[in-house]
Amino acid sequence: MNPNKRAPHVILLTILVYFFLYAPIFVLVTYSFNASKTNIVFTGVITQFGDLKLVDGNVMQSPCGPFHWFCELGKNQEVMNAAKNTLVIAFISTFSATVIGTLAALALQRYNFKLKTFSEVALYIPIVIPEIVMGIGILTLFSQIFSYLNNSFGLSGDGRLGLGLTTVILSHITFSIPFVTLVVRARLQGFDQSFEEAAMDLGANEVVTFWRVTLPMLLPGVLSGALMAFTLSLDDFVITFFTNGPGSTTLPIYVYGLLRRIITPQVNALSTVWILVIFLAVFLLQWLQNREVRS
């Protein structure tokens, strides 16, 4: 056996790195139960249930008890709007990018055409250029187009075209497509085409074959691609930062705005909820992949 396997220094370093990865997350979660309103020092957990009672900037008693900041979060209209925007953007861009990216994967894996090399290179661009370059590029394009249209149609006031949900969604679709294509293409590479040939031999046309044979067999790959696009969209800060406008604030943008002002434990409560959601999403992704490996 490999002599390094149980080397004590490897185990020690592993423990230290895991500690480094999880200590900040532990701090975030702990402080979401902090009684202190200013949230600079941890003054203890809110233990009493009952009407809201504040002493020296510490919450002594709350209708929600230790979950005081989570309840406040639920009442915060800005957070709820940002959460809604984040989900709307993630769902629409994931759906579009998954469909478009899957078609691209089929084209690249199964067909030969003139623009194939160009397409492959284009799909690698988002991976090899810094996100900020893509962000400012899209911002420049949209602002130039909008100012041209606003001027030539004489749009003014609320009628003016500007950045918003649509521009964010279009940008998210753009950076998600390459990842969906990569994942689906990897799945297609190990694909046994004899099933499709059998379907055709039995008289199914291309459309029926696609819906009844190809797609069901591709589905695990398509689903992992979709889940990846979804997490990328939920997580995105840089591109959204440059392409969002009034009314299209997402949660990461909202949190960033708060970090430059006063931070209450509400931000920690939001982080805790977020970490929980991510925990479940990663769990689901791994479960899907493991099921795929087993079958």
Add this chain to the structure above:
Amino acid sequence: MLRKLRENKSFQGILLISPTLLFMIGLLILPLILTTIISFGSRNSDGGVIYSFTLDNYIRLAGFSTSCDNGATSCFDPLYAQILWRSLALALETTIIVIILAYPLSYFIARASAKRRNTFLFLVLVPLWTNFVIRVYAWMMILRTEGVLNGVIGAVFGFLHIPFTPLNMLYTPGAVLVGMVYEFLPFMILPIFTSLEKIDNSLYEAAADLGANSIRTFLRVTLPLSMPGVVAGTILVFIPVMGTFIVSDILGGRQVILVGNLIQRQFLDARDPTFGSAAALILMVMTLVVTYFYTRKFGFGEEIVIG
């Protein structure tokens, strides 16, 4: 006619790829071309773009200024060159530290039993997908003067009866480095793990049979075979670190300005998109050049896909 189209494989391929091309050309290639064009332009007083051909923005980036304090017509100020250099140096430092931290962990995961391996990987994926902004915020709580780290050190010192004044750790270059390492560590662990996992156990056995000790086995077998993972991880870490502005913004305050902050400010505060575009292009060229030479030396890793 329709039959002919149905049999034309090339046409079908184009049809399937066309929505992708529409997005890639419209929202990726076109913006890059536009960025290049306006980087040679100049701005008007309200932050609009005047299309012209001037190298002013690049000359300004190189450090030559026409608005000098002492009234001279031109002067040299290496401010922007320093920012570019600082960003490059920080990206290299971060990448090296991340490799050193990620390697043993990836090795440990790759050598674990199949059942445990998934659990250990899961534990890497959770911080990876936890939002970037939230993770910077966590370090803000840890590093600030009244924060968690000073609290812990203070408690230890107090226990030992040693006087302790809280350290100023937030808004220092060190804070930015720690933040960057934390943000990008998972991006290195996964590709190195993927390449280590592929190494067949029989190779270790052969090395041991031939009398190699553990250090020799590591240097001659493990390390060379895991290089594709290290290369892929380096690309996944180096490129984003070069352009990130949140970490330096939140943990560096106004003390640590990187090229990402410079670009962001030109577009949002300073309202000079032409200068910002020039800086963005230089950033892109710098990352592409480093990546190109690096991958030419070590090959392009297939482990680039995380998922």
